[in-house]
Amino acid sequence: MKRSRQQTAVLLQLEQSARVARQVxxxxxxxxxxxxxxxxxxxxNLRMQQDGSLAGxxxxxxxxxxxxxxxVNPVNSRQRQRFAIAHGLAHHCLGHPSHADAPDSFNMGADIASLEANLFALEVLMPELAVRQVxxxxxxxxxxxxxxxxxVSATAMHVRLQSLDLITQQDLDCSSAR
Incomplete structure (x- = not known):
């Protein structure tokens, strides 16, 4: 299947995000x-602060x-806070403008900056070498x-295992059928 220039540009941006995460x-x-x-x-040189006023x-x-x-919103689960922190680190490292993330921006259908940050977060939270080694x-x-x-959450781990070709959609379907 032939990719458009825009699709190729997005893939290159995502690859760059993963490279920066590995460097970090x-x-x-x-x-x-x-x-x-x-x-x-x-x-x-990034300060972290709990902030209950983030309202959702x-x-x-x-x-x-x-x-x-x-x-970071302290009301969220530890796993969600960790993903939010890694996601925020991504925006910082990738030079994205000031960024506030609502819960649904963590899905893979989000804008390109959030997609880059999601990929970065997966790389930082679950480094490939560590996943394979464990x-x-x-x-x-x-x-x-x-x-x-x-x-991390089981969902984040599923996504990471799929991205590393260590689990297939069929594996996921079988495990959820149990």
Whole structure:
């Protein structure tokens, strides 16, 4: 199937987002699981702050000349907060303008900046090498257990496993039929 120029441009942007995420983890990740997002934020000179006033939103990135702040809604589950933080790190690292994310911007049908941030978040929260290593060395194949090990939701783990071709849609259909 032939891609349009626009589709090719989007794919290139997404690939760049994944590359930047890998560079960030190469530089700022200590290799332990789950990935220490506050340490990565600190390494990027990004302040993190809990903010219950986000009214249904997950996170808000506020740029400042000295030190930008990622405000995170503390009402959300730990897994959702972690995804929101990684998503906010993406907007910061990718140079997106100030960004506030509502819950539905975390789906894969969102605008290009949010798609880039979603891909970045998957890469940072579940680095490919770590996912493959945990599966191989710990003989761990249960998606829920993998999600717990990486501090993410089962949905995020499913998406990551699919992106790494470690699970198929058929596998997902079979597991949800049980």
């Amino acid at each position: 983890t190469d530089i700022h990740w200590d290799g332990n699981l789950p990935v220490d997002l506050p340490a990565i934020a600190q390494g990027l 939103g997950d996170a808000c990135l506020v740029y400042d000349a000295e030190r930008s702040t990622l405000r 599966i191989r060395q710990e003989d761990l194949y249960d998606v829920s257990e993998l999600a717990q090990r990486f501090g």
